[in-house]
Amino acid sequence: MPSSTSSSERDPTGAQAPAAADPPQRALPSTRLGLSWVVSLLLCAAGLIGWEAYWRDFGSEPSMRNSAGLWAIQRRRIDEGEGDALVLLGSSRVLFDVQLHVWERLSGQRPIQLALEGTTPLPFLQDLANDPDFSGSLLVGVAPDVFFSGFRFRGDALDHYRRETPSQRIGQWLSMHLLEPWLAFYQGDYALFTVLARQPWPARAGVMNLLDVRRLMVNEPDRNSRMWDKLLKDPAYAQLARDIWSQFFELPPPPGMDPAKVLEEQIAETVAAIDTLRQRGVEVILVRPPSDGAYYEFEQRVFPRARTWDPLVERAGVPGIHFEDFPDMQGLHLPEWSHLSPADAERYTEALYHAVEAARGDAADPR
Secondary structure, X not given: OOOHHHHHOEOOXXXXXXXXXXXXXXXXXXXXXXXXXXXXXXXXXXXXXXXXXXXHHHOOOOOOOOOHHHHHHHHHXXXXXXXXXXXXXXXXXXXXXXXXXHHHHHHOOOOEEOOOOOOOOHHHHHHHHOOOOOOOEEEEEOOHHXXXXXXXXXHHHHHHHHHOOHHHHHHHHHHHHHHOOOOOOOOHHHOHHHHHXXXXXXXXXXXXXXXXXXXXXXXXXXXXXXXXXXXHHOHHHHHXXXXXXXXXXXXXXXXXXXXXXXXXXXXXXXXXXXXXXXXXXXXXXXXXXXXXXXXXXXHHHHOOHHHOHHHHHHHHOOOEEEHHHOHHHOOOOOOOOOOOOHHHHHHHHHHHHHHHHHHHHHHHOOO
């Protein structure tokens, strides 16, 4: 019996079928891959140089990115032997307004800066309350709108600290030493898709178009931060920052939210965390940093002191430093109503240091 292969090579009459011809080979065009690589690299370099030049002209300067990785480095200092340090918690007002070099000059100790912008410090306070390695002292900033509303924006920092991988640590180190000290455009505010998203696109029915907060600060490797001086030199940019804050002042609470219930929960959880810390011998002081203008008026209307700050301090049973109570914390310059200019941040830090020392003295001598 003929094999299947031999049968397929014959036609029905039994004649041998001609062998199939190989398909014609198409000649590939000659290419100069080396030249293509060179052109691609030159175009990439030109784009990066142009983008850098654009943001330099805008007034930007190199700065550490206020990333979760940078925060985690400071948080790990407690795990690595600095558990008795002074730690700063809070939102952006503590981050901008408390200058670490001024505090170090006055006290001989440089605090660990763990404040994060736009978020309640409660999760970070609870984290330290549950950390037996922390036995130092704690300044907790209270910005009424984010603190008493429980608004959480930078929870990623705590998650990153707890789950950070070796490759992420290496990436953070490389970024801090090879990119961030040299590149002005290497900030989230200048990312291409972020820039595209804030363009004046046509409004869509039923969609609320809120402007995102723009870049406001410059950071150092240990997260000592100051207001970006563009807010002092460029009145239009400062006005933009004020306009961005203003759009939040009339927003209603999220659907289903009971502001009074949330307020009570925030105070109760804060008091519980402070009680845990005090039982371990940790000193806690609450701080209400300055605000001004329409921002201060908004806070007075929605989060009045008598309903928020005063009950918090009373129930926590710890010293509270409110800027309204100290003459040397008055008359400070807040270009966009919420954060101090660099010069006045230094003045405020010195005044805050002396207020903290006085509070410590009063706590030691209750008479």
